[in-house]
Amino acid sequence: MSDSIITEVQIENALNYMDRYIQKKHLLKIINKWKIKNRTRNRDMFDDIIRAVQFNLIPLDEFRSWLSQNQIDGNNYHFIYDVDFLGLKETDLEKLTENQNIYTINILDINKDNLEGIALVHVFKLENRYVLSFLAKGQISKKKLVGDGTIKVETENIVYPAFVEFDFNNNNVIVVLNPTANLVHVNGIQLGKYNDFSPIADEFLKETRKRIGTFYVKKPRWITYALHSLAEEATYHNNPEVESRSIQAQEIIEDFARQLLEQNDITDVALIDSFAAEIQSAFVMILQEQFQVITSDSSIGVFLQKTDQARTTIELEGKGQNLNIGTPGRIARQCRQDSDLKILGIDIKMPDENRYRFKIEDGKDHILIRPNNNFTEEEVVQYVLSKLHKHKATALLK
Incomplete structure (x- = not known):
């Protein structure tokens, strides 16, 4: 039998595979190319595709390639x-x-x-x-x-x-x-x-x-810095007024932190720096509430983070809103200051205006990107990965 003819056994195998894995969004990507009618039931569309293959309206090799490739898209x-x-x-x-x-x-x-x-x-x-x-x-x-x-x-x-x-x-x-x-x-x-x-x-x-x-x-040891940098970018206020007032207050805050701790017989430089950073972070959050956050074109938000210290793990998740501003944002930022980020949940708007949510995890020898149970095209995941690569380049310079 010619290799260009699909057999009954191959049809059964193809239909079983499609029944288990093919979603409507997989089909919507090829209906115009293959001139397949958009039907209510996926199985009816499967049958239409098989008939088109049988009558050589869809080349067998093309169908085989599509069947082998389409699962690259999904909630993988x-x-x-x-x-x-x-x-x-x-x-x-x-x-x-x-x-x-x-x-x-x-x-x-x-x-x-x-x-x-x-x-x-x-x-x-x-x-x-x-x-x-x-x-x-x-x-x-x-x-x-x-x-x-x-x-x-x-x-x-x-x-x-x-x-x-x-x-x-x-x-x-x-x-x-x-x-x-x-x-x-x-x-x-x-x-x-x-x-x-x-x-x-x-x-x-x-x-x-x-x-x-x-x-x-x-082991991607740069990922800790990259996740922190991405979180800071995603939650940045983008307001020149906030930035200016924050910079003006920095020296005052550092002097205050040092004097207060020294008055209490605390001279450890690391503790003084950490205390000053916490005050600075709280001050920036107050400025943000007063002068507002200006949404950037990147449209990235943080909805979840899990930080890890030697003896403490803290997980924060926004309910109905991201951890960008207000008290949730201040707490999230403070947790990031002296801890390693192990999981970062980001909310991202793509150029086509569709929104996606991902969790990015620091694994034992890998980075894991997980979508939030929604159908996600491979190019969207690659866009998220490109964000990490950008911050990786900065991390490797440090």
Whole structure:
């Protein structure tokens, strides 16, 4: 049978995959290109797509590529690793992309019953990044009500999609994972404590090294400064009046802090500086309330932060508003002064006016970017990552 004809088995595999993973927003991205009618039920649109493939209105290779790539968009977790590529070069990924028919398995031939281990199904370039698309054998748990009213937990095999991105411009490898609910394991690897997906991310790093060669992961030690800097940028008042009065008062505040502590037999320079910084922060917040905050074009806010000191962890979250101004903003800023930021929740408005929320976490050997349960295009995550890279450049100069 010709490779340009989709078989009944491949149709069943494709429909099962689409039923599990394809959302309406995935479909809206291709309806104009493929001239598919926007229907109420996703399954009706799936059927229309399959019919178009059968009649060669959609080329089979194009459909296969789309099926292998579309899950890069969604409410995915992004594990970002700083790496030393050692001997691995961009040309190696370019050659893999050009010769992928030798190294990949057709996604249309894969289903939850015949997949063993992890399969590479596609390699493609997305802007400046090379992306490996994988499907892995996995299991989810399902609760079932039995005849006597008790609940029985059963497991079901699934195919689990994941992506590994190579960004040679920024020396990053990014593992993109679907936060599938009730996940039991992926290729035998279970989640860590508190639904931690990092063991699964590590498994895809391991699989990638087998296929393309080794690279060395480095702890991104700059992230603490970058998160702090991003938080300060996001909560900056942008008001020249506030800035001017704050600068004018700085020397007065420092003298007051030193004199007050020295009168109480406290001469430790670090304590004096910390005390002065807290007073300065409180003064700026009062000025902001008096003279107002001017919203910047960046439209970034902080809705959550978790700071960590040697013996204290403090988590703050705004209810209905961001931690930018007023008492919540003052408390958040004070907590950031002498602590490491471990998690930063940012609210961001994109140029198309759509708003997104993300949590950025400082992991053990990675940075984790998690969207707030909303469908999020890959380019939006990359925009957030570009903000971190900007602050990384500043951090490395310090």
